[in-house]
Every structure is written in structure tokens, then in C-alpha cells.
Amino acid sequence: xxxxxxxxxxxxxxxxxxxxxxxxxxxxxxxxxxxxxxxxxxxxxxxxxxxxxxxxxxxxxxxxxxxxxxxxxxxxxxxxxxxxxxxxxxxxxxxxxxxxxxxxxxxxxxxxxxxxxxxxxxxxxxxxxxxxxxxxxxxxxxxxxxxxxxxxx
Amino acid sequence: xxxxxxxxxxxxxxxxxxxxxxxxxxxxxxxxxxxxxxxxxxxxxxxxxxxxxxxxxxxxxxxxxxxxxxxxxxxxxxxxxxxxxxxxxxxxxxxxxxxxxxxxxxxxxxxxxxxxxxxxxxxxxxxxxxxxxxxxxxxxx
Numbered sequence: 001x002x003x004x005x006x007x008x009x010x011x012x013x014x015x016x017x018x019x020x021x022x023x024x025x026x027x028x029x030x031x032x033x034x035x036x037x038x039x040x041x042x043x044x045x046x047x048x049x050x051x052x053x054x055x056x057x058x059x060x061x062x063x064x065x066x067x068x069x070x071x072x073x074x075x076x077x078x079x080x081x082x083x084x085x086x087x088x089x090x091x092x093x094x095x096x097x098x099x100x101x102x103x104x105x106x107x108x109x110x111x112x113x114x115x116x117x118x119x120x121x122x123x124x125x126x127x128x129x130x131x132x133x134x135x136x137x138x139x140x141x142x143x144x145x146x147x148x149x150x151x152x153x
Numbered sequence: 154x155x156x157x158x159x160x161x162x163x164x165x166x167x168x169x170x171x172x173x174x175x176x177x178x179x180x181x182x183x184x185x186x187x188x189x190x191x192x193x194x195x196x197x198x199x200x201x202x203x204x205x206x207x208x209x210x211x212x213x214x215x216x217x218x219x220x221x222x223x224x225x226x227x228x229x230x231x232x233x234x235x236x237x238x239x240x241x242x243x244x245x246x247x248x249x250x251x252x253x254x255x256x257x258x259x260x261x262x263x264x265x266x267x268x269x270x271x272x273x274x275x276x277x278x279x280x281x282x283x284x285x286x287x288x289x290x291x292x293x294x
Contacts, residue, residue, distance in 0.1 A: 010210025020165020048166025056174025087251025126245020
């Protein structure tokens with residue numbers, strides 16, 4: 001049942017990305033291009049998503065447990081550390097270079113675009129590289145791999 | 154503001170938000186795509202199936218939109234392979250090091266008013282804006 005729910009949520013999430021136009025890298029880059037012909041659409045996507053998610057999460061906070069699970073896995077509230085700052089900046093640089101973040105990149109695999117496939121393979125390699133580096137230096141990230149997966153999202 | 158479409162943006166955002174809310178209410182999980190993707194291959198066996206199912210749904214979404222009569226075009230990507238590989242690597246390493254991406258921090262995290270997510274979103278937005286400014290307008294480059 002959990003897998004079916006996940007599949008449907010992935011489907012709905014993907015439809016939202018498509019409706020909003022965020023699977024198109026030029027739309028994303030248009031938002032980031034504040035000095036050019038700025039396209040504020042991504043701001044409206046964020047506003048719509050945040051309004052719904054904030055309301056729904058507030059409702060979830062008052063529930064005892066999820067329907068198909070033992071407990072809500074809210075990310076732990078840890079401090080702002082160097083990994084968060086450096087990681088976010090590196091992510092932003094990669095995002096700005098092509099206009100793809102993980103969601104639209106994976107969804108665009110459906111087009112079998114060779115460019116998208118190469119991007120997703122490189123992204124997977126980057127994730128694996130980080131996992132390998134963390135496993136090698138367990139103190140560097142301050143967290144083991146399992147915690148890292150669970151945190152934030 | 155050539156392609157500005159506030160209605161499609163808001164509507165798509167609401168649909169994305171609904172998916173995030175239902176994943177939490179039903180399964181108790183945050184809809185952070187980079188975390189889901191990374192865990193789909195490295196997490197324990199019991200943790201893998203729901204993650205792979207979510208990713209399968211994400212990839213299946215264009216088919217649903219096509220069935221409903223919507224259009225779906227090939228994404229316009231840069232032709233420079235080195236740029237694509239470097240960007241992919243940075244997105245992969247950065248999203249794991251920073252424990253989240255546009256969905257996990259930008260939507261799910263800010264919706265919880267998480268200070269970590271607010272800081273992360275400001276940083277990745279700012280660095281992406283600077284990169285685009287350099288690439289398109291040659292500022293500081």
C-alpha cells in the first residue's frame with residue numbers, strides 16, 4: 001500500500017511540475033535570469049506549492065500518525081552547518097548552469113533525451129561520490145549515510 | 154517576461170503541494186526528490202520500494218498528461234556535454250551535502266519554516282542567479 005501511495009504521489013508531483021512548465025530548463029533559467037527578460041513563473045509555482053504544503057503539514061502535525069506508517073518522519077531540526085552552506089551553493093551553481101534540478105531531471109527521463117540521461121547519470125555519480133566520501137570520513141559530515149538520507153529531504 | 158504564465162505556475166504549484174501533503178499524511182515522508190533518489194539505491198531494502206515507486210510515478214507523469222490531451226515537448230538542453238556533466242555532478246554532490254534540493258528545502262522545508270531550509274534555499278537561489286548572470290550577461294566573467 002505504501003508503494004502504491006508513493007507511486008501516485010510521484011505521478012501527481014510530476015503532473016504539477018509539467019503543468020507549471022518547470023520541466024522546461026529555459027523556464028527555470030528565465031526565472032533565474034533577473035538581469036534579462038525575467039520570467040517570474042517559478043515564484044508562482046513556489047507560492048502555490050508552499051501555501052498548500054504549509055496548510056497540509058500544519059494539519060498533519062495534529063495527527064497521531066500517518067495512515068500507512070508508524071510515525072511522521074519529520075526531518076530533525078539540526079543547526080546550520082558548513083555542509084549545508086557549501087552543499088547548497090554547489091547545488092545552486094549546477095542548477096544555474098543547465099536549469100535542471102533532481103525532480104524535473106528524473107521526470108524528463110521519460111523523453112529519452114540523451115542530454116537528460118547524461119545529466120541524471122552525472123547527478124547519480126555526484127550523489128554516489130558524496131556517499132563514498134562521507135563513508136570514508138565519517139566525522140566530516142557529522143552524520144552517517146542513513147541520517148544524511150533522512151535529513152531535510 | 155516572454156513566457157510568464159502565473160495561472161499555470163500557481164496551478165502546478167498547488168498540484169505539487171498536494172503531492173507533498175499526501176505523501177506526508179499517508180506515508181509520513183517528506184517529498185524531497187534528491188533524498189528519495191539517493192535513498193532509492195543506498196537505503197535498506199524496506200526503504201527502497203516506496204522510493205522507487207515514487208520515482209516511477211514521476212517518470213510516468215508525462216504519459217498521464219499526454220493521455221489527458223496535454224502537450225509534452227522534448228526539454229531544451231544545452232548542446233555542451235561538458236557543461237551537462239559538470240552541472241549534473243554539482244547538483245548530485247550539492248544536494249546530498251546540503252541534505253536537500255528545490256523540493257526538499259524549497260518547498261517541504263520552507264513550509265515547515267525550517268531555518269536550515271530557508272538558508273539553503275536563499276543560498277542555492279542566489280548562487281544560481283549569479284551563475285546565470287555570468288553565463289548570459291558576462292557579469293564578473
